[in-house]
Each structure stands twice: as C-alpha cells, then as structure tokens.
Amino acid sequence: MTYIRPKFRHPDLKTNDLGYTKTVYEGSLSTLCAGCGHDSISAAIVQSCFELAIQPHRLAKLSGIGCSSKTPAYFLSQSHGFNSVHGRMPSVATGSNLANKELIYFGVSGDGDTASIGMGQFVHVIRRNLNMVYIVMNNGCYGLTKGQDSATADEGSKSKSGSVNMFNAIDLPSLALELGAGFVAQSFSGDKAQLIPLIKAAIKHPGFAIINVISPCVTFNNNPGSTKSYDYVREHIELTSTVDFVPFQEEITTSYEAGAEQDITLHDGSHLQLHKLESEWNPEDRMSAITALQKTKINGEILTGLIFIEPESKDLHHVLNTVDIPLNQLTAKELCPGSVALEELNAELR
Amino acid sequence: MTYIRPKFRHPDLKTNDLGYTKTVYEGSLSTLCAGCGHDSISAAIVQSCFELAIQPHRLAKLSGIGCSSKTPAYFLSQSHGFNSVHGRMPSVATGSNLANKELIYFGVSGDGDTASIGMGQFVHVIRRNLNMVYIVMNNGCYGLTKGQDSATADEGSKSKSGSVNMFNAIDLPSLALELGAGFVAQSFSGDKAQLIPLIKAAIKHPGFAIINVISPCVTFNNNPGSTKSYDYVREHIELTSTVDFVPFQEEITTSYEAGAEQDITLHDGSHLQLHKLESEWNPEDRMSAITALQKTKINGEILTGLIFIEPESKDLHHVLNTVDIPLNQLTAKELCPGSVALEELNAELR
Amino acid sequence: MSDRSKINNFVVRFANVNGTGSASANLLFAKAIFRMGIFVTPKNIFPSNIQGLPTWYDVRVSEQGYLGRRAGVDLMVCVNPQSMKNDVNSVKPGGYFVYDCTKGINPEFIRDDINYIGVPLMEMCIREYQDPRQRQLFKNIIYVGALSALLNIEMEVLADLLAEQFQGKEKLIAPNIKAIEMGRQYIFDHYEYPLEISLERRDLVGDSIMMDGNSACGLGAIYAGATVASWYPITPSTSVVEAFTDYAKKYRVDPVTGKNLFAIVQAEDELSAIGMAIGANWNGSRAFTATSGPGVSLMSEFLGLAYFAEIPLVLIDVQRSGPSTGMPTRTQQSDIIASAYASHGDTKHALVFPSTPTECFEMTAEAFELAEFFQTPIIMLTDLDLGMNDHVCAPLKWDDSKPMNRGKVLNAEELDKVEKWGRYLDVDGDGVPYRTYPGTHPTKGSYFTRGTSRDEFATYTEDSDAYVRNMKRLELKWETMKSRVPAPEFLQDKNENDYGIIYFGTSIYAAKEAIDILADDDLHFDAMRIRSFPFNQDVDDFINAHKKVFLIEQNRDAQMKSILVNELQINPKDIISVLNYDGMPITADHIVETIKSKINNEVKLVS
Amino acid sequence: MSDRSKINNFVVRFANVNGTGSASANLLFAKAIFRMGIFVTPKNIFPSNIQGLPTWYDVRVSEQGYLGRRAGVDLMVCVNPQSMKNDVNSVKPGGYFVYDCTKGINPEFIRDDINYIGVPLMEMCIREYQDPRQRQLFKNIIYVGALSALLNIEMEVLADLLAEQFQGKEKLIAPNIKAIEMGRQYIFDHYEYPLEISLERRDLVGDSIMMDGNSACGLGAIYAGATVASWYPITPSTSVVEAFTDYAKKYRVDPVTGKNLFAIVQAEDELSAIGMAIGANWNGSRAFTATSGPGVSLMSEFLGLAYFAEIPLVLIDVQRSGPSTGMPTRTQQSDIIASAYASHGDTKHALVFPSTPTECFEMTAEAFELAEFFQTPIIMLTDLDLGMNDHVCAPLKWDDSKPMNRGKVLNAEELDKVEKWGRYLDVDGDGVPYRTYPGTHPTKGSYFTRGTSRDEFATYTEDSDAYVRNMKRLELKWETMKSRVPAPEFLQDKNENDYGIIYFGTSIYAAKEAIDILADDDLHFDAMRIRSFPFNQDVDDFINAHKKVFLIEQNRDAQMKSILVNELQINPKDIISVLNYDGMPITADHIVETIKSKINNEVKLVS
Ligand SMILES: Cc1ncc(C[n+]2csc(CCOP(=O)(O)OP(=O)(O)O)c2C)c(N)n1
Ligand SMILES: Cc1ncc(C[n+]2csc(CCOP(=O)(O)OP(=O)(O)O)c2C)c(N)n1
Ligand code: SF4
Ligand code: SF4
Ligand SMILES: [Mg+2]
Numbered sequence A, B: 001m002t003y004i005r006p007k008f009r010h011p012d013l014k015t016n017d018l019g020y021t022k023t024v025y026e027g028s029l030s031t032l033c034a035g036c037g038h039d040s041i042s043a044a045i046v047q048s049c050f051e052l053a054i055q056p057h058r059l060a061k062l063s064g065i066g067c068s069s070k071t072p073a074y075f076l077s078q079s080h081g082f083n084s085v086h087g088r089m090p091s092v093a094t095g096s097n098l099a100n101k102e103l104i105y106f107g108v109s110g111d112g113d114t115a116s117i118g119m120g121q122f123v124h125v126i127r128r129n130l131n132m133v134y135i136v137m138n139n140g141c142y143g144l145t146k147g148q149d150s151a152t153a154d155e156g157s158k159s160k161s162g163s164v165n166m167f168n169a170i171d172l173p174s175l176a177l178e179l180g181a182g183f184v185a186q187s188f189s190g191d192k193a194q195l196i197p198l199i200k201a202a203i204k205h206p207g208f209a210i211i212n213v214i215s216p217c218v219t220f221n222n223n224p225g226s227t228k229s230y231d232y233v234r235e236h237i238e239l240t241s242t243v244d245f246v247p248f249q250e251e252i253t254t255s256y257e258a259g260a261e262q263d264i265t266l267h268d269g270s271h272l273q274l275h276k277l278e279s280e281w282n283p284e285d286r287m288s289a290i291t292a293l294q295k296t297k298i299n300g301e302i303l304t305g306l307i308f309i310e311p312e313s314k315d316l317h318h319v320l321n322t323v324d325i326p327l328n329q330l331t332a333k334e335l336c337p338g339s340v341a342l343e344e345l346n347a348e349l350r
Numbered sequence C, D: 001m002s003d004r005s006k007i008n009n010f011v012v013r014f015a016n017v018n019g020t021g022s023a024s025a026n027l028l029f030a031k032a033i034f035r036m037g038i039f040v041t042p043k044n045i046f047p048s049n050i051q052g053l054p055t056w057y058d059v060r061v062s063e064q065g066y067l068g069r070r071a072g073v074d075l076m077v078c079v080n081p082q083s084m085k086n087d088v089n090s091v092k093p094g095g096y097f098v099y100d101c102t103k104g105i106n107p108e109f110i111r112d113d114i115n116y117i118g119v120p121l122m123e124m125c126i127r128e129y130q131d132p133r134q135r136q137l138f139k140n141i142i143y144v145g146a147l148s149a150l151l152n153i154e155m156e157v158l159a160d161l162l163a164e165q166f167q168g169k170e171k172l173i174a175p176n177i178k179a180i181e182m183g184r185q186y187i188f189d190h191y192e193y194p195l196e197i198s199l200e201r202r203d204l205v206g207d208s209i210m211m212d213g214n215s216a217c218g219l220g221a222i223y224a225g226a227t228v229a230s231w232y233p234i235t236p237s238t239s240v241v242e243a244f245t246d247y248a249k250k251y252r253v254d255p256v257t258g259k260n261l262f263a264i265v266q267a268e269d270e271l272s273a274i275g276m277a278i279g280a281n282w283n284g285s286r287a288f289t290a291t292s293g294p295g296v297s298l299m300s301e302f303l304g305l306a307y308f309a310e311i312p313l314v315l316i317d318v319q320r321s322g323p324s325t326g327m328p329t330r331t332q333q334s335d336i337i338a339s340a341y342a343s344h345g346d347t348k349h350a351l352v353f354p355s356t357p358t359e360c361f362e363m364t365a366e367a368f369e370l371a372e373f374f375q376t377p378i379i380m381l382t383d384l385d386l387g388m389n390d391h392v393c394a395p396l397k398w399d400d401s402k403p404m405n406r407g408k409v410l411n412a413e414e415l416d417k418v419e420k421w422g423r424y425l426d427v428d429g430d431g432v433p434y435r436t437y438p439g440t441h442p443t444k445g446s447y448f449t450r451g452t453s454r455d456e457f458a459t460y461t462e463d464s465d466a467y468v469r470n471m472k473r474l475e476l477k478w479e480t481m482k483s484r485v486p487a488p489e490f491l492q493d494k495n496e497n498d499y500g501i502i503y504f505g506t507s508i509y510a511a512k513e514a515i516d517i518l519a520d521d522d523l524h525f526d527a528m529r530i531r532s533f534p535f536n537q538d539v540d541d542f543i544n545a546h547k548k549v550f551l552i553e554q555n556r557d558a559q560m561k562s563i564l565v566n567e568l569q570i571n572p573k574d575i576i577s578v579l580n581y582d583g584m585p586i587t588a589d590h591i592v593e594t595i596k597s598k599i600n601n602e603v604k605l606v607s
C-alpha cells in the first residue's frame, strides 16, 4: 500500500534556519496501530530534526525489522533509509558510517531487535563507539509478530493473554553504561518535552548515543499488569532532571536555583542544561549513573532523562585514524597504487 | 592424531569417595602449546571433579570452537562431550539441560567464543539462569586463529606484533553481574589454590555460574605490554578473599579472625568459607560486587576470587515448571495422548 | 468455467481492515458452509502489519471438492473504503458487490456489469449499539447474517456455531444471533434472495475436519513425544509452536503435581533456537524448532553441524515469499534448495512435503522417527497457505499399537555386551551407526561429539582416508534413507499416459483440479505427488516412464526441478516447469493455462 | 611415471613439528629452486592447532612446469619422531630418507628398498649453539644446507635469499650461512652427492613470480580501490585481510597527515562482517569481506538481503574441507552450492573461480567492478590450496588507463536531469537499475532500501504483480550478467575431440598435467576451464559440442555439475564427474586413473 499524505500547507507555517517547514521532515503515513508509542517517537524525531535544522539528505536512517524498525519510513522522507535484517542494523550502520563519516547516522530498533537477536551487534557497536544515534523503541514485546514477551519485559509483567514473564529483564541503559557507551538516556514516548532535547543532544554527541524509549504497544502490551503500559509507565516514571538543549551560539536563558543546575557543553559548542532532580547522581560520572539506575530499578521505578554523558568521545574513525575526507569520495587516483608499484612488487616476488 | 597417554598407575594413588583415582578424571593428551594457561585450567577441573567425587558420566562437557574449546577433550574422558560451533555452546547446553536436568553441565569457552561471536547467547543463557558452570578461558586473544585481539583485550594492551588495542575491553564478570548472574567469579589459570574451590562451588551452585579465568596464551599474547601475560596478571592481581570449599557433612575446621570471615551455605548444604580481604565488598550483595569490580578496574587491577553469589537461585527448569523426572526419560505412555483423545479433537474440528 | 453450476460453486471475498475482528466472523461464514456438508476453502490474505491495512478473506465453495484457490470473485463483501475501488474491479462480470450503503457509494465505483447489494451496516450498528468496539464487531456479524440470507446458509447452523464459540460466555450468544437476524432481515426486506449463486445442503464432506496446518504440526509433535521446543517468533511459523504450547498445556501437565512434561523456550534468535533443539536431541529428548525463510538461512551453520555430527533434529519451515524479508505474509515454496543443501561443504538434508493438515500431523510425527533413526535433521517444508489457513481435510488418526522407535541407541546393558563400540562405526551396513545418550553408563559409551572430522571411534583425525570413509558412510546413509522416507502418492494405479504431472505440498488442490479440467479437454496425464527428499525409486521410475513431465512449483527458480535433476540424473529437458510465485496460492486455471500454452509452444503431446 | 627424468623432477617432503620455525627454512628451499629457474610447487600440510603436532611441507619440482601436487615422496626430510613411522612408509621405493641420526634410528623404521641419509642435526646444533630456541631454528637451516648438497642447489642462490630475508637484520645472515655450510659440509664428508634426483639450473620460469593467493586477493582489493574491509578471523581466509592490511599500510597512508585511506574492522562475527560490508557498499565505498565455509553459512541471510535489495558486495570465500568445522586446515571446493544459492527464497549469486594467484589478483579487482555494475554480491571461490600456498605464477599486471567503473550511480546533476527516477526501474532494458548514494542531493534520489518487496520506485508493496515484475527484472539482470562475467578459458583454439574435460579453480594444475599424460596414452580431449557463474554461452556450447565431458571437482557431491545441469539444462548423464575430496589438493594421477577407469567401465570413448 502506498499512502500519499495530503500535503496541505498552512501559509504561515514556521520555518527553521534552513527555511524548511516541519513538513519537510515528515515521512509517509504511518501504518502502525493507532496510539502506538512508536508514532510519538517518530513525531519527536521529526520535531528534533526540524528544530536542529538538519539537512534531511545528510542523515541516513537505519533499522532492523519490527514495528519499530518500520518507523524510519514515517519520518524524514528526504533521507536515505535502510530497513535491513532483524537485529543486524548496527553492523550495517557501522559499514555505512565507515564509508562516509560526514552524514548523521540515525538508527532505530525495537527491544526484540536489540535485546534478543541483535544483542551481539548492540554490544559491539557500543564497544566500537560508532558515531550514531541509537533509539530503542522499547515496548517489552514483539509487536510485529503479535505480542510475545521480549527480553526487556520485566519479571512479573503480565501479558495480554495473562501469562506472567518469569525472566529477568535486560536493562539496556545499564548494559550500555557497563559497556562504556558515552551517551546514555532513557525516556518515554509520551514525554515529548523530554524526548526532543535528548534526541537533539544525541545527534550532536560525537559518538555512540543511545536513547531507550519506553514506547507502549497498544495492541499487545498495554493491559493492566504490564509494566510497559501507558498507565504503568506514567505512574512509575522518575526523572533524573529536566533537560534543555541549547544550540551553539544561542543564548542560555533559563536559569534554575543554584546547585541543582548542571550545564554540559557538548562537542560542537551547544549546551545541555540539566535541572537535576536526583541529588546523588552526576551525569558525567559513570559509576554514579550505574548506581542511580540500579537504585531506581530496585525501587521499581523507571529513571528517565539524560543518565550519562561523556562529551569528549572518540569514535571509531578516530580509532581507525581515517582521513578527513569521506572514504566514499576517494577516487582511483588516491586509492590505486598503479602499475609502477606493481612492477616493483613483482620484482620482490621473484 | 590420537594420543594414548601412558597409563602408569602408582599403587597407592589416592582415591576419592567413589574409589576413583584422579586418573579416572583425566582426558586425552593435550595438543595445546606447552605452557598454555588453558592446560592449567583443565588440570584444575580434573582436580575439582576428583575431589568432589563426581561420577564422570553424569557430567556433560560442552564447548564452542577455539584452543580453549578444545580442552574438554583433555579432561574427563568418561564424560560425554560436545564441541559445537563457534560461540553457540550456550544454546546447545540449554537444550541438553532441558532434556536431562540430572546431569552436571560444564561449559568451556574462550574470550573470542564468548565475548564476540557468542555474545548474544552468553547474555541470554545468563538471563535464563541455566544450571551450568561456564568457564571462560580468557587470554585476550584468538589463540586458534593466531593471535588477533579479542573483545576482552584491554584498551592499551600491546599484541605480540606490537599493535596497541584501542577498544574498550568487555568485562565479562561485570557484564554477568549486570545481567543478573547468580554466581560470578574470576580467577587466574596460574592460581590453582583459588581456582579449585571456585570450580567446586560453581558445580554446586544450582544455577548459572561463571568463572572468568585469565589464562595466558603463551604463543600469541604473553609479550611485554600485554595485559594478559603471566607477568602482568601476577603483578596486578587483587584478591577479594581466600576461598575454601567445604563439602556437605564435612566439618568446618579453618577459622579466621572474627569479622573478616564470611560463611556462605550453598544450596546442597556445602559451604563456602571466605576470608575477606576487601572490606567494603559483600559477595551476597550485587551492587557491592559491581562497585568492587568497577573500582579495581579503574585502578588497573584484576579482582579475583568469588565476586558474587546468590545461593538460592531458581534455574530455568524452575521457571518452566518441568517435572522432576528428566524429560528424556519419559516414554510414549506419558507423552502421547493416544487415539481416543485424537477422536475427541477430530470431533471438535468438525 | 461457464459450465460449472452456480449452486455450491462460487468464490466470496471479504474486504476488511485488519485489527477489526473480522477474522472470526469470516471464519463463522466458512465454517457454516462446511457444516452444511459442502467443501469450502477459506484463505486469509493479510498484510505485514498489525492494524489498519486492507485484508481479504476468500472463501471458495466447491461442490466437486476442489480445495484450491480460484481467481475471480463472484461475490465481494467490501467493508473497507480504502480498498473499495480495487475491490469493485475484482468482481467477475455478473457478480455481486455487497457494501455498506450507509453513506451511499462513490459513483466512480459503479460498474454496469455487476450487481450492487447495499446494506446500511454502519447505520444499523449505530442505531443498535453504543460502544464503538461493539459497533465494529457486530458490523461483521451483521454482514454474515445478510450473506446467510443471500446465499442460503441455514440459520440453525449459524446458531449452533455461535453457541459453540461462546461456550462459557453464554451471555454473548443472544446478541450475536440478534445481529445475524438483523442482517438476514435487511435482505429479506430489500432484496430478492437467495441469489443465483447459493448453497444447498449436501453430504459431501463425510468425516472431514477443518484445521490449519500449523496446529496439525504442533499436535503431531505432541503425539510424537517431543518434549523440547525452542523457537523464535516469525510469521508464518509462529503458530506451530503456539499450537504445540496449547496442546501441551492440554495433554502434558502432570495432573498430580501440576508440572509440565515439556519445555518450551522462546530463544533469542534462530541460531539459538536450533542450537537448543540440537542439544536436547543430543541428550535424548525429541526436540524441534519451527521457523520460516530467514530463520532457515540463519540456521544453516547449525544444520551442517547436525548433519556431520549426526544429531537428530526436526525443523519445520513454514515457507513464505522470499527472497530476504520478501513478502512475509504471502505464500511460496521457495526454500527447497536452501533447505536441501543448507550449510557449506558437502551437506544434504532430508525433506518432507506435507500437502494437507492431516499430513502435517502425520509427517511431523514421522519426521521425529526418521530424524532419530537416521540421526540427522529432517526438515518439513510446509507453507503459509497450508500453515495459516483452515483446510477441509481427512480426520487425524493414530495407531496406539505402534511403538515409538528411538532408533539405534545403546543402553547400559547393551553397551556392556558390545565388544568395542564405535560411535561412527557402520555395524549394520546401512550407514547408520549406534549412538548413546550422555550419562548412560559409568565407563562405556562416552564420546566427544564434534563438527570436525573423526574416525569410527569418534577420535579427532585429519587423516584423509578416515575422512573419506566417513563421508562415504554418510552417502550410504543417504541411500538407505531413500526407501524409508514418505513415498510419493500416485493418482492412478498404473501409468497410462505418455505425459505426467508432478506436484507437491499445497499445489495438490490446484493440481488435481487442473488434471480434471485438462481431462475435460481430452488431455490426459498420469500424476505423482512428491512427499519427500531424498527421492525414492518410485519417483525416478515415474519420471522415466513418461516422455515428459510437468512439474508444478510455487517458486521462480524451479527449485524442486533442480534437486530432482541433480539427485536422479534426469535430463532437465524432460521436466517442464509450471511455476507460480506471486505469493498467492496457485490456482488450477493457472496450471491449465500454463500447460496448454507449453503444449502449444514447446511440447507436442496431443496425438 | 618411470619415463620422467630424475633431473628437476621429484617430490621432497619435510616432516616437521608445527611451531618450530620450519616454515621459513622450507620456503627458503623452495624459493631457491625457483631462483634456479625451475618450476616448483610447495604445499604446506598443517594441523588445526598451533604447536606440537606433525606438519608436512611438500615440494614438487617439475621440469615440465607441472604445478599440481604429486603423490609419492622421492625424498623425505623427517625431523619429527612423532610421525617418523608413517613418514618412512610414504617414501617411494628407491627414494631417500633424510633424518636426524644423532640418536640412531629405530630398526623398525628400516626398509630395504629406500636409501637412508642420516645427518646428526641435533648433535651439530648442541655443539654449535647454546640457546635452545637457536638450536631449534638452526636445525632447520642445517637440513636445508644438507639438501642443497644432496640436490645440487646453488650456494649463491641460498646466500642471496638469506641476504634478502634478513635485510635490516644483517647480523643474522652470517650465522645462517654458517648453518647452511655445516649441512653441506656434512654431506660432502659423508655421502655421495648429488643424488640421482637432483637439480640443474634452467631458464624455465621466465618472469614468473611466487606468491600465495590470499595475498594476491588482498592486493587486488587494494588496486580495485576497496576502502572498507570487515572480517572475522577464520582459517584459511585470515591472511586475505591481513594482506589487505599490510598493503594498505604500504600504499594507503596519507604521507602528509599519516591518516589512513582505508578502514579495516575485525567484526564480532561473520554476520556483522558482512553487514558492515553491505552498509559500506550501500553508502558508496567499495567494501568486502573474506571468510571460509562456516562464515558463508552464517552470512547467508545477509547475502539474500544484498541480492534482493541490490547492494554491491564482494565476498571472498577461501574454501576448506567441510561439512561443519570439517578439516579446517585442508582444502576443498565444496562451498559451490552454498554460495551460488546462499539464502532462502529464489536467490542466486554470481561466483568467480580463480585458479592462480595472478587470477586472484585480477578477479578480485574485477569482482568489485561486477558487484558495482550489477549491484549484487560477487562471491569469489578460492581455496586453502590456492590461498595459503605459494605458487609460481604469471606476474601481476595493471592497466593504469582503465578507469574505475562505479556502475549506474546518479550524481546530483544527473538526478536534476532525470524526469522521475525509480530506484528499481529498468531504464536500459538490461535489468540493472540506477542507484544513488545517500547524501547526494537535497531533495532527489533518497529512497528506502529494504529486503521486502517494493515497486519500481522503492515503495513498499505486497502487490503480486509488482512483486513478479521485480523478480523477473532480477532474472533479466542475471541474464545480462552472463556475458559480462569472466569467460571460460580453453586449452585449444577449436574443439577437435569428441570428449571434453572441464575443470576450475585449483584443479587447473593437475588437470593440465593429466591431459598431457592421457595424450601420451593416445586419449585426447578438448578442455575448458570455468571461471565464473552464471555460465556464459561458451560454457554451454563447449558441453554441447562434446559427446560427454569429464568434470573435475574437489568435493563429494559434484557441486559444479549440479549448478551446470541446473542452469544450462544439460543432461546430467553427459557429465561424468571426476571427484577428489580427501582434503589434499587433487593430483594428475588421480584424474588420469579416474578417467581411465570410467572409460573402461562407463563410457566407451576410444574409437
Ligand atoms: C531473522 C528473523 N527472525 C524473525 C523475524 C520475525 N520478526 C519480525 S519483527 C520481530 C520482532 C519485533 O520485535 P521488536 O524488535 O521489539 O519490534 P516491535 O514490533 O515490538 O516494535 C520478529 C521476531 C524476522 N523478520 N527475521
Ligand atoms: C563461524 C566461525 N568463525 C570463525 C571460526 C574460526 N575460529 C576458530 S577459533 C576462533 C577464535 C578462538 O578464540 P577464543 O575463543 O578466544 O579461543 P582461544 O583459541 O583464544 O582459546 C575463531 C575465530 C570458526 N571456527 N567458526
Ligand atoms: S502492534 Fe504494537 S508495536 Fe506494533 S504498531 Fe501496533 S501498537 Fe505499535
Ligand atoms: S595458541 Fe595460545 S591459547 Fe592456543 S594453545 Fe597455544 S598458548 Fe594456548
Ligand atoms: Mg518491541
């Protein structure tokens, strides 16, 4: 099915620094269930890219397989997209990024896609500190295959059919922290105010940035007893802080009472302003972030917001010491040693 | 090549409770490099099983592919062994265990086998709390394919060829803790005194028990600059405690000065006696174990010993609520509903 | 097709939106026809999403018992405005278009050559029900009611079915009956009924049942005594393990302790799923996994291990349209090569091809016997059409007196008697060695299982001769298998024609119908249905006994032909492919047309 | 073989223990012969472990330029007591057995029909060197010295080679020369020399080079402009990426910034390795991966994606003995089916089969051109024998004037000119559509790449017709490929015989030699070497031009025959398989024997 979204444009629609309206950042009409958390996240992505005035064609969106992994079709039509195979988006993103370090790599995955079949690639893309945004649309279940528990389903969570999950949940933010990720955030599809600055900061982060977004599946996992339902999440959410993203060169205007405020300068000069609500936690200290997460987990709460950031992050290209010009722009002239060198080699091999 | 180890038996060789000498627990002659850490671990396994008086045929030994994964051929000849495919031993062990809950499942893997290709299965076998011992013979490199860095190679570690690893090491004990493992230990192939009680306790633990054993590769990763060389490990080792394994019904005889001693009763009534050397760490508290590991890591030290234990562990069979009799012993009588039930079903389908 | 009677002979298509609960109403419709003793074939055509997209449900009614899909819609029930334009166009001239006339109909959708039957479904629902979800659900029931009047479905049959459906929730029966009545009444009041196409009670279906293939596979595994199932969700195979789970809960819970005589694990991926099944089989449990195309690809390394280390394994592949993610909710028979030769190196796997749910049940059970006897993977190739649609089929049968055959397994006593046991020693000359389960005997029978080369006594070796001996034994085992795997089925007692038709799997329905149609045109064929690979001698004989054979397949690359030619040394030119790979179940008309055109263009077979 | 001269015509085998540094001494021996202008073929036969097990190094010397392996050892150099018993037995009657006589020899190892040449290697080393490692290393050099006397290797050649080898470590030259001299002197003092089998300088090798196939592949990728390599270690493919790395460091580091014009990533497994290569190719870099059998199995899901989503990809499969882990350090050509049809669904992949290191270089480079032009994976099937052994081969050539052809890629300007671009639109009628790189144009050329079905404009669809159109276009692309992939090579200018011989890959050497031997017996054949799949017309023509063809393969299941028969509709009975799959490179004698026995038993071809 192809849907053409009716393109009605209001005459005085707001434009961004590139002169683009938000519609430029939209995708085709979603085919997800009405009310699916994933659609809200797509909307937040659209808004974030619009506000950051990203050139859509300079962003590549990648995903695996699942309802969540379909969303790249529903935002940023002008961006190249790659809906790869189940659980293997990180490797495809890695190769893409190696070929052209200049684009923004935006990965979308599901909890099944990431925490089960994709676990190996997830761990290793973090270890390589690939410069990308990695959004997990986490609904605790396999939406597209009709609602089986995923590995992020909480122990004791009840499914729509009434069965209770008996396994330990894999906590993706904690795991990412343990594996050395430089940007770790958690959010809720229903909290756009929080999600948008986090997405913007993640895009600006010069390394691997993960946002684990709890995103209820209205069709299969929104029932009473589920710990990933809208109601449950709303009731158990706990904030690290409120977050403001302040682009480079823009003036910092908000001001909080002293002490509770933390200003983090990002790599490109933009700022993250945090109004801390958790006193014992320092988002620039990994151990403190790990502890904060463990504590809220033990209390049965869901910690959201920016959890950890290491603004000076050295990505894979740094480790591999690649040239500044994207590899995909090099030509035979730079790449091929030519016949003379080959003659020398021949001589050595005699 | 087949090697027959000359079976010379000393007349007054010690026997265990089953009346077996240690030779009963040996395997065929190792084909690993002389001095390989893995051989020491095999020897510790032999010794542990001998001392525990395990019936060799009631133990199944499983592995992936690698020098480390070959070792099951070098211990316990009377045990069934399964040298499966690279990185996928955990799934084979899971299926085996499901079929017969009564055997002891002893898995051996390498750091390549576990931390790279096997990462997904490693994470999920922990999540399922499969009742097995999982020993990683961790040499920070791929021995069998001639020495490439593995994902557990430390950042900054130098390889034999002189190149420096630029990636974050995956810390398997920390990861296991994060994923909820109920028994986490770390040791050194050169420290049999520590390794043997840990192996015994791991065998007795009624759930997933991991021992990450640093096991130098003499051929490819024992050079100066490597953080997995014998010298480096010896210099940087730090002990959580000294460990004594006291079998069920045996009297506890050692006694340490008050306060520093911790006695842990295992599931089957045997005991682990720890003489604690780290004051701020409690092996029965996960958060404390995580912190202890993180701290030693930051200090560049290697924490060894028992790191965490949860003696009352509920394994996969518990979650699946399987019958007490091993599934592989059930017969058609119990398993097949028969023709009468089928007729009823046919009627329902009309 | 004009000569086929209009009584009990038509196709109804329902055009719905998925996620609106239409499936159970549509099934009610189909099942009612079945209860009237008439052959019926429902097919669900659904999109690869969860809610809000067009979905269709085709019901073919056939007096003659033709159970294949037939193209061309005689009556369309369209309750999806999204797809209405196309839906109108797919009605055959002279056919009927039933639609919700609450808001009228777009004049563009009016064709001169079909009949429009408007029923104000929405209006009726709004009038009758308050709750929006109820309005949606009962809308479906109302149109079933309307159809029952139009097509002459017996009210009692519908009432019985509803009573059965709502057993335990009896409160719901009356409102449903009411909705049916509303639909009927509207027709009674506004239209002539029944239509020219309509139903008449018959006694054609005998003791047949109506079941989907995946449930039958799940049940077959229960009856075979499978105790371990490990799987990873993937359409269209998911319901195999779901059915296994349901039946296990029904039949396999110890009534005293409440404990399970089975273990089902949702693995983290397909590699793990098959690894678990291999581990369990190695350790003496019957274990299986189910998947679809992408899963087969991911399992191929492990399949090679099971082949070479000789571990029993049952893998059920419910095929869908490839390549890659392809059309995940469409059918195809396109994993034949990927399954037969899965894995690198010289590897081959036995396949079985069920055609009906009854056979899904039988063959699944048989697959476990074969896997254990031959200590090798048996891959069942079923497909979405068979697996996820309900089919009228023969009732299931089980012979209680036939013992479970666990193959050549030595117990402790037997081990004590054996002089020198070799895990890979061919004692019986059939290529099948004896195995042991771990833990059997304190000092005998242990060995090291591995994917590397080894000698007869399971000792690792890189000796060329030992390697070749082992590979040749595996070849011999393959030969032995040929006479033990399910034999082909023949339509005739003995060959009578110069030309043959070969088919397998879900092409059975369309093939048989096509053969009848061709016979009407005086084109006669012998016919054979392949049921397994390796092929047994009868398959070879059938092909050799004919000048040419037509081979019907639901894939692009003629994959069954490839393995036939390859394994039986048959001249490829003697096999003419009849292919369909558009994702829809093959039709008799397609087969007839293809064969006729090939006869005209390539083969001159009419004397 | 009695008529072959003993000068420059023999096989020397070295029996060593792995991990003792024998490899470089043995290579020194082989290279010295090459430097004397004589054809030489060294083959390393090593175990799947790192240290302490038997390893052999065969060196065949051939005046006629036969570069295949030959069974039967004329002179054995045995420095491994573990294997000595077998080693003694493998010497041909009349042959020589060189051994370390420091401790005498077990009388059981004495045969009447061979000549023993004891050299007290250990004693000499103990006398001369203190350090145990030195003793071990120089022992190897001493026996090379002894051989040089026995076989008449020129001292100057050895001296030159040592000087080159120790460039930069000149201190080591003198002690090595000394060790050589010690070995020579011992022979001079104790034995008659040279032996009957021995060497004479020739001028046969012309401008040939000596190189291993894996290095040549790595270099080919450098010349092709590959910038991204992602891989996972596995024998015997590891050295492909190692070579790529070494050459990249040599040729591809920006001299100004010291930065790399390449990115090489050791992935966490093969799935990730191929995923990365796909991502990089999608994004406009030439990227490749290299693996062996188990890796191909693991990559098969991703290969299907690349086929269906139409992404260029070069995969180098250095084949080893399967199935499963098999014999990982032995050779085979057994991944043909697994590669050609990798992945579920209707999927096929183009293959190229190099026969020599020269061709490894050329074909690797060509593979990138093909992959980009056809937007599909190109799999190179090389093998352990070719990849890990040094071969005398033609020098490498590069045409600087030939531009790199990136295929049908639209840049921003071109996009502006196109009316309506469709990613999967067949504009040129060759089945090959136009693609774009991400980031090319602000508003044009973006699309969604996927493994699901889509229409010509890359829009997701489940429409049967659109699906079929796309599948047919992929078939057309396959047809187009046939005339663009490397054409077969023929031994003759035109066919002259009723029967043909077909071979490919590393069977080239043995096949050519066999053809000569058969010709001596007045059995004449035309011969063709297949170089690619899909097969081009010439392949078909060659087979059809002969009554029967013999097809030489190094696998059990006649895999090349399968794909030939399947793709070209050839009668399988017209192809007679000559198979070798024991893990050792095939020999001419094996081919000759097999063909002769088939001629006697099955085919009557001599007139
Ligand atoms: C290799 C493979 N296995 C299984 C599937 C079937 N499958 C499609 S989506 C999916 C899970 C999706 O779950 P998740 O990633 O959480 O996404 P959600 O739909 O919940 O957003 C599965 C198992 C597949 N497409 N490929
Ligand atoms: C699928 C697959 N990929 C690659 C290999 C090659 N391989 C064999 S062992 C090994 C790594 C072994 O490393 P590790 O697990 O650390 O064991 P070690 O030899 O260091 O003890 C690899 C990559 C293989 N056998 N199978
Ligand atoms: S099934 Fe769940 S995850 Fe999928 S679209 Fe519907 S609500 Fe969203
Ligand atoms: S290569 Fe390393 S790991 Fe392997 S056997 Fe030798 S020392 Fe041990
Ligand atoms: Mg999900």
Ligand SMILES: [Mg+2]
Residues within 6 Å of the ligand: B066, B068, B110, B111, B112, B137, B138, B139, B140, B141, B142, B143, B150
């Ligand atoms: Mg290792």
